[in-house]
Amino acid sequence: MEPDLELFGGDPHEESAHTEKYFWGPVSVKLDAEGKIYVTESNRHRIQIYERGA
Known part of the structure; x- marks a missing residue:
């Protein structure tokens, strides 16, 4: 079974890079x-860690 998704630029990794910067359910x-x-x-199911100047 293949998902039928409309992708940004046709590359799933590029699509992921565009959505990773957004939070999804921060608690x-x-x-x-x-x-x-x-x-x-x-x-x-992740923890994002941010450092000053990084």
Whole structure:
């Protein structure tokens, strides 16, 4: 079975790169002593980590 999806530019990896920057079900945001920001997403089952200047 093949999914019938309309893709940006026809490349699924390129499509993913365009949607990865958006949060999908964020449930928690934490800041640690080093200034890193942690965002927990329930729908993608992941934790995004942001660092200053990165």
